[in-house]
Amino acid sequence: MEEITKKYWKDYQKEIADDNFYYERSCIRQSFFPGSEAAFLKILREILGKNVIDDPNQHTCTGIGYHSDIVPFDTTMTVVARIFSLMKDHGVNNFIPSCVTSFGIFNEVVETWNHFPEEYEKTKHFLKQATGRDFEIPQNISHASDIIYKYRKELKEKMPYRLVNRHTGKPLRVVEHIGCHYSKLFAKKSEGGMEFSKVLVGMIEEWGGEVVDYPERRHCCGFGFRQYIVMANRGYSVANTKKKFESMQPYKPDFIVANCPGCAMFMDRWQYTIAEMEGTTYDDNKMGIPVLTYEEMAGFLLGFNPWDLGLQLHQVQVEPLLDKIGIPYDPKDKYVGKSGNFLGEPEKPENLITVYGK
Amino acid sequence: MENKKSVLIIGAGPAGISAAKSLADDNVNVTVLEKEHSFGGNINNWAKLFPNFKDAAEVKSQLVQNFENNKNIKILYNKKVTELKKHNQKWIANTSDGEVFESNATILSTGFKVFDAKYKEELGYGIYPNVITSVEFERMYKDGKIHTQQGSVPKRIAFLNCVGSRDEKVGNHYCSRICCIAAVKQAIEFKELYPESEAFIFYMDIRMAGQFYEELYRKSQEKHGVVYIRGRISETSSTIDKKVQIKAEDTLAAMPLRMTVDMLVLMVGVEASETTTILSKQNNIDGPYGFAKSIDIHTADNYSNENGLFLAGSCKRPLTLTESIADGKSAAFSVIDYLKQTK
């Protein structure tokens, strides 16, 4: 019988590497939050002085295809092996995926190889056959958010701002949302275990905020892969987010932060959808509750320009939050592109208020 | 005193004390070492006993009569045995305070401990208010009032079976046997105190394998209207008004179920006590889950693989009080047999 060591998972600390990373970019984060990935690299390289490989050759892990069942597991395992092989080319051993789905995929694949050595042999063979490549399993696989969590204290020292309401002096009330595939696949891969992962809580509390514990905190955002990709299924996706918002509403959170790019995007967009379809918003001002990526949260506390971080890409406007903290921003800079030209403004939704101060 | 044999009993719970009495009746010198400051073991966790609501204190006072004024029995408290080994046909026990006890035979009656519900984080024990264990319920019941952290009587209470039992996530595959009936008992006690309140029991199987258990289950439905929901609670959380939100499946309707209750009672299972595990391992008589292993569950259940080391009660597996008392006596007869054979 397998000996199971009992753990108070809340106190569980996983191993997180400290330097020489291979950064695996996320399809969703690159598309929806390119500024977040840029901010992450800037924080690691310029503030923490780490060596991070940003490989132009890297590609998707096929995770979204795998979980929507159009990519067989053998294919996914071999694609993952190719990415590990790319990492080997750069001579680093610590793998940090940006995406939570990818994080789950990499862990699932490695666990499968560990449990079923014949699958490992099969993958090695497939990769060799297809590409002539060899690969090694990384020494450490951590999610990119784990690195920020690990260095939260060092970063705090560099932060001019805190998660504190400057008018009241009270901590901001923050809803944290852990992507399911960060914590629910393998407890030992989640800082603090499956139930009460600390990766975001650690950042929020260290940087002055207060975590809101609401009943549906651990519920999935509702992405559901095929349940969103296919238009006809999106009612599933939005219904799950709605349930979370109904549950958090009485706690009046100031904002939401997620470590998964998909969750961050959905919790933002579904607020718009619910507002337009049903007229409901979950804050007092009909503006919605801002949803941030953890890189955005770290970035603006470190004093990065909100419009270089990409906060203008959120449908729920973030200015009320920036004002609460006291982070300066230039309204004229918000809709300006790389060329320095004004790009025009997005249209205004009918119900969700996007104009601040009216 | 010519060559009188001595027996050491580790643990003054129901099994240990019953064994001591039987041995003493046969004119054997018995020393009982108890790690706590009082006897009774897990009886001390109960207010009333299933299935007949007998006062646990009454059983305790009956146990006292077994050893009080008995010149053959010596009970020593606050003696935690840390090492037990065989040496020259004698059993040597060392306690944490440095004492050494020698005997011709030793009975392990080190009993069980209740599962630490904090390991099941999804159930919120130690995290959320108003999630309590069955042991804490007993304590409240003993004090005469079941109340929430806010001090009010629960309008709705739920009991959850199999907390720490039948669960590979915490390494316990087995059934603890006593929790189902304990939940029925506690639900009835609650409804007798507060007939206007509602009581729910979440279960997977209702295992009423004891005399009058099934009758009690039936009574809880018929007389007290306790509602049974077939499904295991998957997750609890705290609502803004400090109620406990529960998620389970009503498997009989194949529907996800959600409800809030004022109090959730976790029916914590039975695990080998620390001393059971340590001493069994030292003597290579440890079985699954850290319990002690007898030679044969049917025919030699009080014998261990070590000559002169005997087992009594729930150090072997989850047992009821009734069974533990009987098992203590049975162990005593095995010891007497052994002593006769050895000289």
Place this chain on the structure above:
Amino acid sequence: MKNWGFKIAEPRTLDLDKADLKLYSKIVEKVPSARRCLMCGMCSATCSAANHTNFNFRLVHHKLRMGMFESLNSELDKCMLCGKCRMLCPRGVNTRAVIYNMRIVLDNMYYKNI
């Protein structure tokens, strides 16, 4: 009106905070033996109506117990009140009376809603 291509799905979760559990007590008042039901399914196993419809008395009884009334009315119409289930019930539940009274209670509710 914008064409979204989907609508927000409503949860089907059984919410015991909202469920009306009082209705069941009306049945129990009339048929006290109903409380003893174990949900063993012997009734539905022997049910004559279940041979040619998807009628499941165990489930219908359970749904009422948990306050799920929706569509129960039409479900009950499948029962022929033959009473065979009553002969088998190991807890001596007067199943036939349960159905009979469920019809009355549900009909009352139905008319009230009109």
Place this chain on the structure above:
Amino acid sequence: MGKFYDLLMQDVRFVEGLNACMNCGVCTAICPAAEIYKYDPRQICDIVQSRNEEKIKELLLTDTIWYCGQCMSCKARCPRGNTPGLIISVLRKISQETGLFTNSEKGRQQFAIKRTVGENILNTGYCVHIDIVNPKLHPEQGPVWKWYYENKEEIADRLGANYNKDGSGALRKIPQQNLDEVKKIFEVTGGLDLFNKIEKYSESAAKSMNIYFEKEGINNEYFFQTYMENSGKHEN
């Protein structure tokens, strides 16, 4: 042993995902799909462990297995260490390999996913890319997304991306050699086979449903049928 059960057992994920289920329901209790659909992961485990071929076939034929959202919340809680979500993955795989998936509305959607995400992986090296999140197909993305989509290079590059260009950075153009190798992996490992099966069975489904089908792209009636059809009988 039956045909379908044998197929299930050939997949390591099934071996990993199903030990004996005791029907406790902790999976269904927190399942996002069970909230919305008449879907019950516990019952699915029970059906596959019963090894009832007829019932397993029914799963492969109908909408049920396609309701799961693969969040894997079920894995976190199961007291027997099962993963219903993995069992679903294997059932879906078999449903596609045998062509049974085109018998259900939700199953037919695999075609739409293959034509979007699937093609995208091979053509660009991304599962999801800003270029395929067209506001017309994604009204829920809202006006800010539309604004971003219409000015994507300007905006993404301001935010540090390297939109559709050589070199490293977000949204870069992935060098062809990588795409070639990924494609070769798909060829060797059965990825392309699966794509071809989805295409083949979908084409014949389109034919029998009398819906216009094209060999490529998303501008054909069958794509929109599978992408948008919702008979309304699934949700509560």
